[in-house]
């Protein structure tokens with residue numbers, strides 16, 4: 479058996495760590511790459527690059543030819559319109575599954591979805607992640623598949639949470655969510671380990687699995703700031719950003735993105751995600767299915783991230 483994986487999103491934060499850990503575990507990787515992608519940080523790793531994108535079915539057919547498994551990690555995480563998210567996150571999955579089920583020997587298929595899919599009404603991103611899961615489930619046929627729903631993932635190379643941790647290092651902690659909101663977190667290496675275990679596992683139930691670092695009832699903003707402040711060994715000023723101000727900033731950013739044609743992270747939809755009261759996950763289903771247990775606590779994960 480060739481033990482080859484088709485990987486999408488290998489140039490992104492999560493996908494690049496997945497690529498390294500899969501290679502270390504002995505898998506051969508063929509990874510989808512757009513001509514515009516920055517692959518410099520992966521130059522050292524032995525990846526066979528397949529040029530294309532999720533809009534191009536032919537490139538997806540080349541990507542999945544004769545592979546044992548597909549890990550679909552590419553996704554739009556920033557955008558203005560629902561259409562932009564749907565085109566990449568839903569139609570991209572539909573094309574990739576289409577290419578996969580054409581194979582003579584069916585590969586197994588893992589979709590890196592998101593906990594956001596649990597609350598699809600909150601944002602165009604969340605809607606698209608839920609629809610992506612449904613598209614996979616409907617089109618997979620006899621193919622083994624699963625969708626992972628990680629909560630917020632952090633680690634070296636992350637561009638979303640790292641700025642927040644850096645601000646805390648400077649002594650200022652912007653508090654964007656409400657005081658009583660609870661959310662789970664996951665260190666990137668634990669996600670990579672879960673992917674490896676799922677790939678090694680013989681037969682798995684086709685299902686959607688939540689993943690987090692195992693902290694019961696997750697964290698509040700204060701918990702995270704306290705852990706970061708302890709690591710930075712400094713007092714930190716909690717700067718509460720009122721919801722109307724956050725909404726105003728998101729609205730302005732949204733309009734600027736439309737006018738200047740860039741893909742924004744902070745949008746009204748993202749504010750609804752940030753302000754959502756409960757992003758606490760449950761690992762039970764995945765633990766029972768493949769025996770995965772996260773190893774990295776928030777304190778240890780932050781230490782490694784900030785190193």
Ligand SMILES: NC(=O)c1ccc[n+]([C@@H]2O[C@H](COP(=O)([O-])OP(=O)(O)OC[C@H]3O[C@@H](n4cnc5c(N)ncnc54)[C@H](OP(=O)(O)O)[C@@H]3O)[C@@H](O)[C@H]2O)c1
Pocket residue numbers: 486487488489490491492493510511512514515516530531532533551552553554555566590591592593627628629630631632638
């Ligand atoms: N980060 C988190 O906390 C988190 C949590 C839960 C779930 N997720 C999910 O995990 C996945 C990866 O997230 P990330 O944080 O690693 O994002 P990221 O750093 O922005 O990486 C996104 C990846 O997707 C690729 N991509 C985007 N549009 C594409 C297209 N049309 N065709 C081909 N490739 C395309 C990008 O390629 P380029 O390099 O060419 O742009 C990049 O490799 C996403 O599906 C996201 O929904 C992330």
